[in-house]
Amino acid sequence: MKKIPEKLGRYEAYEDIKTALGNAVYDSLTTEEFESSWQNMVDQYLLYDNEWLQELYRNRHHWVPAYVKDTFWAGMSTTQRSESMNSFFDGYVNSKTTLRLFIEQYENALRDKVEKENIADFHSFKSTVPCITHYDIEKQFQLVYTNSKFQEFQKELTRKMYCYSTFIKREGAIEVYQVTEDIKIGDKRKDIVYGILLNEEEFEVKCYCHHFEFRGILCRHVLCLLTQKKVKEVPLRYILERWKKNIKRKHNFIRCTYSGMEDTPVAKRFDMLCNTFYEVAKAGAISDESCNVLVEAIHNLKIQFSTNSDNSTRDLHVQEGPSWDGKNKTILNPVAVRSRGRPPTLRKENKVDRKSREKMAREKRQKRKKKKTILRYFFFV
Known part of the structure; x- marks a missing residue:
């Protein structure tokens, strides 16, 4: 839609076409309304030969809201830009960051993101946003x-x-x-x-x-x-x-280098079970008969452990924070986990970044020295 001035600006009725196209795309609640509005726009302004509009129409199922809004996207859309990704790396990388340093900073950014998520989850248990109505x-x-x-x-x-x-x-x-x-x-x-x-x-x-x-x-x-x-x-x-605030996300069981989860007992047990099941899966994939036997055995195991798993999950929620109904007010301190890697103050720095930093510091000292000289001159004058 941002290409409308470039692609349609040469038409005499450009402003009217722009309005009609925007109404067709954003105001159509159903696919039938979009089809009708689009066809009326093409007929009214004689846009049959515009190749750009024809290409947009052929791909309408992938970008027009009327076609994609009945599918769950968790709020994401095809028109989103990369501002969120840029802000994700704010304070970690810049235009002079080398590839080697980027890899280190990438893990630091991920670690910071996980910590913020954990803090947000903790606050959801500890405090509640007040209601604005009595419904x-x-x-x-x-x-x-x-x-x-x-x-x-x-x-x-x-x-x-x-x-x-x-x-x-x-x-x-x-x-x-x-x-x-x-x-x-x-x-x-x-x-x-x-x-x-x-x-x-x-x-x-x-x-x-x-x-x-x-x-x-x-x-x-x-x-x-x-x-x-x-x-x-x-x-x-x-x-x-x-x-939900009390949901236990399955990806938290996976061992990773940036979240500190690799040292928890749950992550270690989960990792061991995955490795064991991998060997069993290789043996069961040899033939159809062995595959069917393994699937039936796993199904029986799921039934056997479902009750125990539900009880363990409820106990885990009680330990981590208050229940969602707000009756349990006990808040336990999070498990202290030592961060991995070299401390920020001891990280190695390549020659280019070090020389750039030294140059900037030298320029700042020269500016301060020049400013003091000028102030001293005016003071004595």
């Missing part, structure tokens, strides 16, 4: 979500004030509603209508904006309808496990 739904999400995800939920909850719902019809067990949202674009305001399907018997709700399918957070349109119907609790299917 029971908000209290439900406050108890289970991490602080950062709960704040995302609160943003949607506050934006529901610009929405109002209207009952349209009932088709069997499904009720059809329309939610009108008052949005502001620049200095202009306009109303956008979203359709919502609600099945109260099975408590299934679906909004045409597909915000939940795309980001994993209930949208303001659904929240507007649920609060209007005085719903006190939403089903667990609308509370994703990945956003």
Whole structure:
């Protein structure tokens, strides 16, 4: 979309084409609406021969929001730039960093990221973000979500004030509603209508904006309808496990050089089991018969250890911090882990970086000396 001035700027009706293209891409809630808006734009401004637009249309399934927003992307989109990656390396690398030093700093950046995640998890257990309303739904999400995800939920909850719902019809067990949202674009305001399907018997709700399918957070349109119907609790299917504060992430069991997990008993046991299973898998892959026998044996082991695993996981959560319901207030200190590698003050430095640093320090000393000379001159004058 940023190439519009370059690709379409030569047309006399450029401003109108730009507006029509933006409306087709961003305001189309369904694929049918996009197809209709795109075709009307091409017909109205005679854009049949524009190869760039033809290529965009052929690849529409990969970039147009109407085609991709019904798939879970955890909030990521194809239009994201690399600012987050650049900020990830802030303070660790610069344009003069050598390849050898980059490898060291890369692990330092990863270690810092893991530490920040652990601190954020600790704060989610230790403290809670206060509710901004008296709705029971908000209290439900406050108890289970991490602080950062709960704040995302609160943003949607506050934006529901610009929405109002209207009952349209009932088709069997499904009720059809329309939610009108008052949005502001620049200095202009306009109303956008979203359709919502609600099945109260099975408590299934679906909004045409597909915000939940795309980001994993209930949208303001659904929240507007649920609060209007005085719903006190939403089903667990609308509370994703990945956003919960008490979830035990499986990647934490993997041994790595930057997180300090390589020295924990859990990581060592997990690593030993993976190596053992690898040898068993090689033996079971020899024939179909041995593979089937091994699969059945593993299935029986899963049943046998499922109960023990659930109990161990619950005990682990109690040790690490308070339960999500807030009843356990005991906070244990995190395990102290010695960082790996040479301390920052003793790290080796290549000749280029050392000479560059010495040159900058020399220039600073010369500037300070020159400034003192000037001040001394004016003082005596």
